[in-house]
Amino acid sequence: MSQQVLGVMGGGQLGRMLAMAAARLGVRTRVFDPSAEACAGDVAELVIGAYDNEGALARFCEGLDAATVEFENVPIDAVTFVQDRVPFYPNARSIAQAQDRLHEREAFRKAGLQTPRDGAVTNEQEIEVALRAMGSPAILKSRRFGYDGKGQAWIREPSDVPGAWERIGQRAALLDEAVSFQRELSLVMVRGRTGEVRHYAATENVHVDGILHTSRAPAEVDASALNNLRQSVEAMLSSLDYVGVVAVEVFDCNGQYLVNEFAPRVHNSGHWTIEGAVTSQFENHVRAVMGLPLGSTDSRGHAGMVNLIGTVGEFKQQLACEGAQFHAYGKLPRDGRKVGHVTVCAETAALRDARLREVECLVEKGGCHVSDSA
Amino acid sequence: MSQQVLGVMGGGQLGRMLAMAAARLGVRTRVFDPSAEACAGDVAELVIGAYDNEGALARFCEGLDAATVEFENVPIDAVTFVQDRVPFYPNARSIAQAQDRLHEREAFRKAGLQTPRDGAVTNEQEIEVALRAMGSPAILKSRRFGYDGKGQAWIREPSDVPGAWERIGQRAALLDEAVSFQRELSLVMVRGRTGEVRHYAATENVHVDGILHTSRAPAEVDASALNNLRQSVEAMLSSLDYVGVVAVEVFDCNGQYLVNEFAPRVHNSGHWTIEGAVTSQFENHVRAVMGLPLGSTDSRGHAGMVNLIGTVGEFKQQLACEGAQFHAYGKLPRDGRKVGHVTVCAETAALRDARLREVECLVEKGGCHVSDSA
Numbered sequence: 092m093s094q095q096v097l098g099v100m101g102g103g104q105l106g107r108m109l110a111m112a113a114a115r116l117g118v119r120t121r122v123f124d125p126s127a128e129a130c131a132g133d134v135a136e137l138v139i140g141a142y143d144n145e146g147a148l149a150r151f152c153e154g155l156d157a158a159t160v161e162f163e164n165v166p167i168d169a170v171t172f173v174q175d176r177v178p179f180y181p182n183a184r185s186i187a188q189a190q191d192r193l194h195e196r197e198a199f200r201k202a203g204l205q206t207p208r209d210g211a212v213t214n215e216q217e218i219e220v221a222l223r224a225m226g227s228p229a230i231l232k233s234r235r236f237g238y239d240g241k242g243q244a245w246i247r248e249p250s251d252v253p254g255a256w257e258r259i260g261q262r263a264a265l266l267d268e269a270v271s272f273q274r275e276l277s278l279v280m281v282r283g284r285t286g287e288v289r290h291y292a293a294t295e296n297v298h299v300d301g302i303l304h305t306s307r308a309p310a311e312v313d314a315s316a317l318n319n320l321r322q323s324v325e326a327m328l329s330s331l332d333y334v335g336v337v338a339v340e341v342f343d344c345n346g347q348y349l350v351n352e353f354a355p356r357v358h359n360s361g362h363w364t365i366e367g368a369v370t371s372q373f374e375n376h377v378r379a380v381m382g383l384p385l386g387s388t389d390s391r392g393h394a395g396m397v398n399l400i401g402t403v404g405e406f407k408q409q410l411a412c413e414g415a416q417f418h419a420y421g422k423l424p425r426d427g428r429k430v431g432h433v434t435v436c437a438e439t440a441a442l443r444d445a446r447l448r449e450v451e452c453l454v455e456k457g458g459c460h461v462s463d464s465a
Numbered sequence: 466m467s468q469q470v471l472g473v474m475g476g477g478q479l480g481r482m483l484a485m486a487a488a489r490l491g492v493r494t495r496v497f498d499p500s501a502e503a504c505a506g507d508v509a510e511l512v513i514g515a516y517d518n519e520g521a522l523a524r525f526c527e528g529l530d531a532a533t534v535e536f537e538n539v540p541i542d543a544v545t546f547v548q549d550r551v552p553f554y555p556n557a558r559s560i561a562q563a564q565d566r567l568h569e570r571e572a573f574r575k576a577g578l579q580t581p582r583d584g585a586v587t588n589e590q591e592i593e594v595a596l597r598a599m600g601s602p603a604i605l606k607s608r609r610f611g612y613d614g615k616g617q618a619w620i621r622e623p624s625d626v627p628g629a630w631e632r633i634g635q636r637a638a639l640l641d642e643a644v645s646f647q648r649e650l651s652l653v654m655v656r657g658r659t660g661e662v663r664h665y666a667a668t669e670n671v672h673v674d675g676i677l678h679t680s681r682a683p684a685e686v687d688a689s690a691l692n693n694l695r696q697s698v699e700a701m702l703s704s705l706d707y708v709g710v711v712a713v714e715v716f717d718c719n720g721q722y723l724v725n726e727f728a729p730r731v732h733n734s735g736h737w738t739i740e741g742a743v744t745s746q747f748e749n750h751v752r753a754v755m756g757l758p759l760g761s762t763d764s765r766g767h768a769g770m771v772n773l774i775g776t777v778g779e780f781k782q783q784l785a786c787e788g789a790q791f792h793a794y795g796k797l798p799r800d801g802r803k804v805g806h807v808t809v810c811a812e813t814a815a816l817r818d819a820r821l822r823e824v825e826c827l828v829e830k831g832g833c834h835v836s837d838s839a
Contacts, residue, residue: 094795107488114485114508115485115791115793116784116791116793117794117805118795133493134484134488135508369788369790370790383784384784386784386790391766410752410757410760414763416743416744421488421492
């Protein structure tokens with residue numbers, strides 16, 4: 092058996108963790124990234140090129156057995172170029188749909204999922220009309236290239252419209268009702284080439300300043316509601332002929348579940364699966380894309396994750412945190428940049444939460460001792 | 466914080482798994498290996514050179530923050546060359562001691578550990594004399610460059626002596642009593658630069674044809690006897706100023722523990738720690754060598770490991786094994802070659818054993834279903 096090679100478009104931390112999961116399966120990884128500093132290059136072959144550099148893209152494609160993306164904002168022309176040459180998952184259609192908030196929402200509603208109320212807008216006048224219909228406050232979200240809270244602006248009263256329109260770059264947008272939710276959940280699942288779908292435990296997320304701060308799994312969710320959500324998402328994936336891991340963000344509004352967006356890729360809210368599930372989201376994405384049998388998505392205890400943002404700070408003290416599992420991405424610290432994460436696993440939710448609090452304190456202040464009892 | 470770089474001499478599967486553990490800590494890895502096919506090269510920078518190529522060794526050393534070995538048979542001159550230029554752990558003295566069975570046994574006995582009876586021999590006549598003193602059967606083991614049963618020959622009666630001497634290459638050797646043991650154990654532990662030692666659960670191993678076949682942990686061992694063994698080994702490590710992971714092989718003869726050999730490195734019998742412990746042996750070796758705080762060695766349930774030897778066979782069917790965790794090393798299959806391993810974890814020893822049996826059956830025959838109940 093000669094060694095198989097997986098191509099990943101994008102060489103950030105998601106590409107890096109995909110490459111490490113692929114290596115465990117004996118699969119080599121080649122990543123494509125515009126930057127020579129792409130951190131996945133530490134553990135994978137790196138082809139450097141702009142996404143419109145067809146020569147570089149062609150070199151990237153040479154000898155690949157399959158290819159995928161680490162994030163949904165890879166320009167669709169580049170995705171299509173590679174998909175024309177190499178088995179590519181998830182397909183360009185799925186990625187294109189996730190690139191546009193309007194198309195994404197329409198796909199959800201077609202699959203029978205409830206979403207926040209929204210309206211497509213392309214200028215200030217349309218925003219004002221939509222705002223009158225929907226009421227304040229609302230959130231203006233650019234239809235394309237939004238992630239980690241980028242491309243979003245709150246509108247608390249009509250006079251905020253010009254500033255918000257300016258802030259998102261005067262681009263086609265959705266005006267979204269400001270949903271009053273109790274919690275944010277994500278559903279991470281994987282769909283294989285055969286159509287088989289496996290679900291990870293539902294995850295509860297806390298965002299700070301639009302960036303994921305902590306995740307906890309399994310989240311307690313009404314079984315029947317969860318099952319309905321999953322079935323509707325499965326129907327959407329099936330209609331897209333989707334292959335790979337997908338993460339769906341859901342607002343829980345007192346038991347009414349509004350689906351906000353999906354990421355056609357491995358997702359930050361699934362990082363806990365590295366230690367907290369039998370098979371990580373990264374390995375299952377590789378398995379799906381390479382046409383291998385999917386691995387068990389069963390949980391291993393109760394898991395919690397804290398993102399390291401902007402700095403890895405007192406690296407040594409964080410590592411001294413008993414029972415915590417540390418992941419650094421090999422990226423230079425920069426404001427608002429995800430540079431690593433810490434996972435804790437425990438046999439009970441209470442012990443997990445106690446450990447998670449201590450890790451959070453450590454991440455904020457440096458130094459901590461994670462106790463062995465709740 | 467600029468990224469640290471770890472050097473690893475030897476680019477096989479151990480170097481590969483060390484590199485992946487280092488990457489999780491944000492540490493880049495450079496491996497040195499005589500072969501361009503070295504499988505660690507998939508996930509790390511690879512410097513290719515013979516171990517006596519000082520130019521290549523000097524290139525390897527450039528900019529390293531620390532260096533280590535993936536196996537003990539790296540020529541000691543090469544180790545010394547690197548140690549003279551880069552902080553090197555475990556030190557050359559420890560590695561040299563593990564390279565010679567006689568010195569290794571002497572160190573054990575000095576630390577108060579019991580070993581099998583042995584005698585140093587350098588020719589057929591000395592073997593015959595030692596055999597008369599010790600009795601048959603006995604095992605002739607070359608003092609140097611033995612691993613996975615290589616450099617060993619059984620002597621069942623005096624007439625076997627010439628053939629055994631021939632078989633081990635007519636090199637300086639130990640004649641070892643053939644110990645009648647109930648089981649083989651290994652003690653895997655890590656010693657940090659500060660002298661702190663942490664122990665993984667004792668592991669019970671089954672060898673087939675001199676190569677590790679399966680490991681199970683935690684093994685049930687009398688707590689007081691285990692504690693005594695560990696303390697004696699710690700004394701030996703302290704006298705060597707040892708830093709890193711070490712694995713000690715022990716024969717359990719009805720509760721009498723005879724220490725056979727030690728490996729100054731991460732060890733096959735510790736592969737289960739990737740999923741079966743909070744911090745893997747690979748990560749703890751990197752932490753120790755880089756001078757970082759050691760991670761928790763606590764077990765996560767009951768773990769079992771099966772080696773994949775010679776072939777990865779029905780790769781897809783093995784991956785379909787529910788609950789099993791698959792590791793391929795990216796090596797071409799060859800008779801007797803370790804090309805991967807499979808780990809199972811469970812909440813009870815009985816369930817672990819049931820799953821392990823199913824994985825063994827699958828490894829031998831291809832295809833299996835690992836059940837969820839014992």
